Amino acid sequence: DGGITQSPKYLFRKEGQNVTLSCEQNLNHDAMYWYRQDPGQGLRLIYYSQIVNDFQKGDIAEGYSVSREKKESFPLTVTSAQKNPTAFYLCASSVSGSQETQYFGPGTRLLVL
């Protein structure tokens, strides 16, 4: 079965702690994305990567970091600099090109203790 997996499903962060959200895809897609979803605001792009070892900031990158060392993996770290991290985080992947469908993972809900 091809698809995108995200783990964990729920994640709790303590004050001052960095946490990492996992995203893995076996669709052989070059492009991967991280979105943040807040109630009533739709999805906002955090980071995206069009190819291995390359990534760019999206609209709300402050307080987040990513890496893309392998084609199938695009982990997101929520750093202590992100002061309001409580949200639903969605990872997506696609073939390169703006007409292409993005395929989404099931999401990780991050809560602050």
Added chain:
Amino acid sequence: AQSVTQLDSQVPVFEEAPVELRCNYSSSVSVYLFWYVQYPNQGLQLLLKYLSGSTLVKGINGFEAEFNKSQTSFHLRKPSVHISDTAEYFCAVSETGGYNKLIFGAGTRLAVHP
């Protein structure tokens, strides 16, 4: 820059009734248009997309949407809804020739009642 406005945050409807979810966009360049559906606590799934050609696009689960360039709209319709259509629906645009950055609307929550 592009923007997307979904005109209704919530749409309640009775089962087997028709429904229209409205989407307007703003862009200075040509765009592709998408509708995605999100069931509770899940990721998004593509319903349909408009790239070019016929302005009426048919998607999965009996949904269709019509692209209207003069009104910059891409409204989603279904002639008869089911309880299982209860979900959040997102309209999105991406710039043609760009790198596939999607700009999403705020979403419309469709609640189908028996």
